[in-house]
Amino acid sequence: MLDWLIDEVREFASQGTPTLAGLDEGAAAHAALALLADEGLLAWTVPERDGGADTGELCEADLVSVRALSRVRDELAYHSAMLDVMFVMQGLGSFPVALGGSEALRAELLPAVAKGELIAAFALTETGAGSNVAQVATNARRSETGWILNGSKTFISNAGLADFYTVLARTSGEIGDADGLSMFVVPSGVEGLRTENFEVMSPHPIGDLFFEDVEISEGNLLGEEGDGLTLAFGTLGRFRTSVAAAANGFARRALDESCDRLLEREQFGRPLATFQALRFDLAEMDTRLRAAQLLVEEAATSVDCGELSERSVARAKLYATETAGYICDRAVQHFGGLGVKRGSVVEHLYRDVRALRIYEGTSEIQKLIIAKDVLGGRR
Numbered sequence: 159m160l161d162w163l164i165d166e167v168r169e170f171a172s173q174g175t176p177t178l179a180g181l182d183e184g185a186a187a188h189a190a191l192a193l194l195a196d197e198g199l200l201a202w203t204v205p206e207r208d209g210g211a212d213t214g215e216l217c218e219a220d221l222v223s224v225r226a227l228s229r230v231r232d233e234l235a236y237h238s239a240m241l242d243v244m245f246v247m248q249g250l251g252s253f254p255v256a257l258g259g260s261e262a263l264r265a266e267l268l269p270a271v272a273k274g275e276l277i278a279a280f281a282l283t284e285t286g287a288g289s290n291v292a293q294v295a296t297n298a299r300r301s302e303t304g305w306i307l308n309g310s311k312t313f314i315s316n317a318g319l320a321d322f323y324t325v326l327a328r329t330s331g332e333i334g335d336a337d338g339l340s341m342f343v344v345p346s347g348v349e350g351l352r353t354e355n356f357e358v359m360s361p362h363p364i365g366d367l368f369f370e371d372v373e374i375s376e377g378n379l380l381g382e383e384g385d386g387l388t389l390a391f392g393t394l395g396r397f398r399t400s401v402a403a404a405a406n407g408f409a410r411r412a413l414d415e416s417c418d419r420l421l422e423r424e425q426f427g428r429p430l431a432t433f434q435a436l437r438f439d440l441a442e443m444d445t446r447l448r449a450a451q452l453l454v455e456e457a458a459t460s461v462d463c464g465e466l467s468e469r470s471v472a473r474a475k476l477y478a479t480e481t482a483g484y485i486c487d488r489a490v491q492h493f494g495g496l497g498v499k500r501g502s503v504v505e506h507l508y509r510d511v512r513a514l515r516i517y518e519g520t521s522e523i524q525k526l527i528i529a530k531d532v533l534g535g536r537r
């Protein structure tokens with residue numbers, strides 16, 4: 159299933175990746191988005207009814223297919239972290255609109271997202287609200303014509319690049335009250351919105367957002383007032399599995415790099431691939447990767463089939479991202495000094511894969527989800 163899509167993405171990514179080399183982060187992000195748009199791949203991040211790809215039998219609900227997203231991300235990540243992040247952010251940033259936007263708002267934004275004409279971003283995290291999003295303090299109060307937002311967000315992918323942000327803000331209750339949160343679309347050009355970028359360890363457009371009396375219209379509220387966490391978790395529930403798939407793509411590349419190096423490099427008069435200790439490593443890497451791929455397949459299929467699958471999604475995210483960390487680390491070890499030399503493939507894979515254990519719910523948060531379900535919600 160979807161083999162034709164994987165072949166298309168493989169060919170596209172292997173040709174597109176070299177054209178991004180040497181560009182600074184902003185230029186690389188724009189170039190990556192343009193490549194993805196030309197290839198028509200961004201359509202997989204938006205529901206068909208809103209201008210996205212035809213998911214046919216893949217997905218029961220009229221929404222994006224997690225299996226398709228996962229296959230695309232696995233292949234993009236194998237070649238380029240930047241192609242991967244620019245692909246998925248279109249979906250993550252715009253999916254709250256697909257879930258809760260009026261028909262007019264969906265028609266205005268989503269077909270353009272699917273073509274790469276508008277860039278989307280998803281803004282939940284704040285300095286005081288990380289793993290616990292109920293701590294969101296950015297507030298939105300009613301005005302005569304809509305809403306006025308004040309506060310700030312941090313670690314927002316596509317900050318400064320995006321044309322609009324889907325923003326979680328408090329419309330009632332105290333900090334910590336999960337029911338008092340709502341979600342809004344905030345256009346980037348609006349008065350009072352400022353962005354500041356910073357760097358993370360792997361190329362990734364990211365930064366802070368500051369809202370100072372930012373006025374938006376009533377129609378920019380997504381869903382009903384108080385629906386914020388339902389929309390945010392509905393979005394994460396659909397995209398989290400694809401983080402695991404991207405981790406598998408990075409890990410698969412690291413394993414391929416290891417194999418090539420161990421076959422080619424000779425020490426003590428023979429290829430490194432003939433030493434049993436290193437062969438055991440390859441076997442361990444391969445087996446763990448396959449287990450991670452199967453967990454992704456299970457989680458993606460269950461979400462596409464409309465099943466309640468929080469536990470299988472959490473298992474996939476936890477295991478695949480942790481495994482990718484292990485595999486990329488072993489690959490660095492197999493390269494010896496070259497493994498840490500700036501610019502080598504395994505050196506950047508080691509950095510590229512690290513943040514996946516943190517964003518869209520840390521490994522510890524995935525464990526809490528799994529344990530709660532294992533205990534049947536009894537504690």
Ligand SMILES: Cc1cc2nc3c(=O)[nH]c(=O)nc-3n(C[C@H](O)[C@H](O)[C@H](O)COP(=O)(O)OP(=O)(O)OC[C@H]3O[C@@H](n4cnc5c(N)ncnc54)[C@H](O)[C@@H]3O)c2cc1C
Pocket residue numbers: 280281282283287288289290312313314315316358362364513516517518519520521522523
């Ligand atoms: C590259 C990158 C891109 C990102 N992009 C976005 C984005 O586009 N939009 C967005 O909104 N956010 C984004 N984030 C933010 C990300 O979602 C948060 O960093 C993440 O949710 C963790 O929050 P925190 O950093 O505040 O860590 P904290 O919540 O402070 O956690 C710190 C540590 O404590 C652990 N911990 C916390 N609570 C518990 C608990 N109850 N039990 C056990 N351990 C616990 C965590 O697992 C973690 O190890 C991004 C982050 C990164 C690194």
